[in-house]
Amino acid sequence: MTELYPWLLPQFNQMQALTSKGQLAHALVLTGAAGIGKDALARALAALLLCKNRQPDGACDTCKSCLLRLAGNHADLLVLQTETQHIGVDAIRQLNQFTYGAAQQQGYKVVIIPAADTMTEAAANALLKTLEEPPAGCFIILVSSNYPQLSATIRSRCQQWQLHAGSKATLSQWLNAQSNTPMPPFLLDYCQGAPLKALSMLKSEQATSLTEVLALLEDYFSGKLQLTALVKQLDGKAELSGLLGFYLRQRLARPADFLRQQAVLTAYQRWCRDATRIIGQNSALALSGLLTELKPLLQHQEMKWKS
Numbered sequence: 001m002t003e004l005y006p007w008l009l010p011q012f013n014q015m016q017a018l019t020s021k022g023q024l025a026h027a028l029v030l031t032g033a034a035g036i037g038k039d040a041l042a043r044a045l046a047a048l049l050l051c052k053n054r055q056p057d058g059a060c061d062t063c064k065s066c067l068l069r070l071a072g073n074h075a076d077l078l079v080l081q082t083e084t085q086h087i088g089v090d091a092i093r094q095l096n097q098f099t100y101g102a103a104q105q106q107g108y109k110v111v112i113i114p115a116a117d118t119m120t121e122a123a124a125n126a127l128l129k130t131l132e133e134p135p136a137g138c139f140i141i142l143v144s145s146n147y148p149q150l151s152a153t154i155r156s157r158c159q160q161w162q163l164h165a166g167s168k169a170t171l172s173q174w175l176n177a178q179s180n181t182p183m184p185p186f187l188l189d190y191c192q193g194a195p196l197k198a199l200s201m202l203k204s205e206q207a208t209s210l211t212e213v214l215a216l217l218e219d220y221f222s223g224k225l226q227l228t229a230l231v232k233q234l235d236g237k238a239e240l241s242g243l244l245g246f247y248l249r250q251r252l253a254r255p256a257d258f259l260r261q262q263a264v265l266t267a268y269q270r271w272c273r274d275a276t277r278i279i280g281q282n283s284a285l286a287l288s289g290l291l292t293e294l295k296p297l298l299q300h301q302e303m304k305w306k307s
């Protein structure tokens with residue numbers, strides 16, 4: 001079998017055991033943070049279900065069914081693809097059609113729906129009936145980084161598999177083995193424990209940029225860096241709201257009084273909202289406004305923290 005990420009193995013083994021007993025649910029949803037490996041697990045499970053010569057560690061990769069799949073040419077596997085940001089009703093109709101009729105390789109049929117939470121309401125409705133009564137021998141695997149966003153009716157008809165990434169120590173070890181860049185200690189927290197996201201940040205040097213931004217913010221709030229210098233460095237930075245939000249969460253984890261915490265969060269949320277709602281907003285000005293508002297709140301907190 002194509003090697004699966006080590007933290008996915010316990011759940012894959014469970015799926016394997018259920019498959020061999022014929023007890024795997026016909027509609028599943030794999031959930032967890034972006035970059036935890038949901039797509040990889042969905043594909044490994046699809047490979048297992050389609051394989052004609054299952055091995056103790058998964059699909060054999062050598063039977064006719066596996067070869068067709070590896071060539072991207074398996075008539076009984078459908079990975080839903082969409083060119084837009086949403087999965088529309090047409091894609092689901094195509095899926096429904098696919099599920100009917102016998103499998104061409106005399107085995108199971110498998111459908112993978114990546115980013116299932118982007119289904120439109122009409123698409124979700126069109127999928128319901130198939131989820132309720134999946135045609136015999138058909139498995140539908142939904143993948144979602146944003147589970148609450150999936151409609152409740154869809155959720156209630158799928159067995160949820162919440163993916164876990166394992167201990168921080170094991171993941172750090174794995175990440176260090178994959179990349180030459182030393183891993184900043186907070187990177188996994190920033191990625192909500194998702195190792196693949198952390199790895200892509202390490203490889204793209206986004207991790208270095210994150211370290212720099214955190215240091216700049218710390219300097220500003222401790223009075224070592226001027227506002228204008230900070231804004232010049234930060235304005236227009238990719239993922240700025242995520243970076244700033246992460247910094248604030250770290251700061252708020254230190255002891256502080258409740259009202260100040262609320263004030264910090266409110267200011268941050270207003271800034272995030274304005275950035276998407278106010279068209280043509282002067283971003284440097286808005287950022288300066290936010291940082292100025294936050295400074296006394298966080299400075300006071302620091303004094304309290306030190307005393």
Ligand SMILES: [Zn+2]
Binds near residue numbers: 060
């Ligand atoms: Zn095989």
